[in-house]
Amino acid sequence: MINLLGTAKREIEEIIKKLTDIKNRVNKMAENADFKMLFDKRRDLFSIGYDIESDSLGKSYYDLLASEARQASFIAIARGEINQ
Missing domain, CATH: 1.20.5 (Single alpha-helices involved in coiled-coils or other helix-helix interfaces)
Structure with a gap:
């Protein structure tokens, strides 16, 4: 034992x-992790992705309270990367 x-x-x-x-x-x-590059200030939304071929944000955005978007928002706000 x-x-x-x-x-x-x-x-x-x-x-x-x-x-x-x-x-x-x-x-x-x-x-x-740097979330501010995915944030579109004009739309006040996070882009779903980044298009590396055109070096721009993707054309789709999180406009619902999807869990992963919500988490990214909370983290970016807490770090001061975006405004609340």
């Missing part, structure tokens, strides 16, 4: 280490 507890402890420590690494990578990705 003692051996099993020692093994479980080592495995839990390894899981914690992996989860900490994942958390750090996700935080770095979130910090580096």
Whole structure:
């Protein structure tokens, strides 16, 4: 039983280490995400995407409360990238 507890402890420590690494990578990705390039100030909406061939915002916009658009809006507002 003692051996099993020692093994479980080592495995839990390894899981914690992996989860900490994942958390750090996700935080770095979130910090580096720039939502203001997708925001159309004239329409006051987020574009659904960016057309790299024409180097411009896509022609479609989030005008509903889609969850991913709402999250992007909250993040961009919290960072001060766009006005509330």
